[in-house]
Amino acid sequence: MKRYLLILVSALALTACADLSSSNGSYSSTPTWEDAATNKLTPQNHEAADKLIEQAKLRLESGRPLIVATLVNINALEESSPLGRMIAEQVSGQFSRHGFEMIEMKFRNNVYVKQNVGELMLTREIRQLAQNHNAQAVVVGTYTESSQLVFVNLKVIRPSDNIVIAAHDYVIPMDKVVRSLLGRR
Template sequence: MRRLYPLMLALLLASCAQYQAGSRNPLIRTSYDAADQLVQLTQPTLPKDAPLIVATFVHLDHLTEAATLGRVLSEQVATRFTQMGYPVVELKLRGSVFVREGKGELLLSREVKDISLAHNVQAVVVGTYATSPDKIFLNLKIVRPQDNRVLSAHSVAIDLNETTQALLLSEPS
C-alpha cells in the first residue's frame, strides 16, 4: 500500500496539471475573462440564489445559426458562471427550446419569458460574434427576461488563428 501512495499522488498531480493547462488555453481564458467582466459590470448585481440561462452565441448576420465556435464559447461561459457559484439551467435537456441539430440552443424571443418563468430565471446570457480577416468580435450581454433590460454588456476581440478558424468552419451542413 505504501508503494501506491506515490503513484496515486503522481496521478492526482498530473490530473491537476491537465486542468491548469486547459484554463491557460487562450480561448478558454478569454471566455472566462468575459464571464468575469459581465458579472463585475452587472447593475444591479446578480444574486447567486436564482438561476441563469446561457444561450448559444450566434453569428451577428445569421441570428438563427451558430458555428461550433459559438457553441464552444457559450459552453465555456456557462462553465465559468457555474464555477462562480451561479446556478445555470442546462438547456440541452429541455424540449421547449429551439434546438437545431448541430446548431445549439437558440432562444426565440417569445420562448425566453416562458422558460424564464418555468425556471424562475433571473437572467439570460446571450452573445453574438462577427469575423474580420484577423479577428472574431464577440459581444456578450446579460439580459433580464422579464423586461428585456440589458444588465451588463462586454465585448472581446479574439485572434482568428488555426483553432478558431477550424471552429468557425466546423459548422455542420
C-alpha cells in the same frame, strides 16, 4: 562537396519554412499539451464571463438560476458554430464556478434545439423560456467574423423587461483553431 552543400541548403530551407507552434493556437503540426495549455481562447472566454459577473452581481438574486444561450452569428441569427457553442459552455462554467445556478439547456425536455446549432435564443423567446425555467437572467451573445478577427458581444438580459444588466465585448484572433471552430479550414 556539392552533395553536402545541397543537404545544407535543403536543411536551411526547411528550417526557414517551418512554422513553429505559437501561443495563439496557430500550429503547423499536431499541437502538444504545452501548446494547448498556452492557448488563450479559454482564458479569454473566462475573463469575459468574469466581467459580466462583476457588472451584474449586485442585480442578480442568489438562489435563482440563469440560462446561457448559444452565441449566434450576428449576420444570420439562426446560425451558430462550434465556436459559439463552446463560448457559451465556457461562460456558463465560469458563472457556475462563481456560485451561480445555471440551467443546462441540453437536458431540458421542452426546449427547441435545432440540430447543429444549439440552444439559440431570439429576443421574442427570452421571456417565455426564462419564465418556464424560473430564470432570473439570460446570457446571450453574438459574434461576427472579419478576415483576421472574430468580434464577440455578450450580454446579461433580465427577461422580465429585456433590460441589459451587463455587457462585454472582446475580439479573438482568427487563428487556425478559431478558423476550424467556425468551420473554415
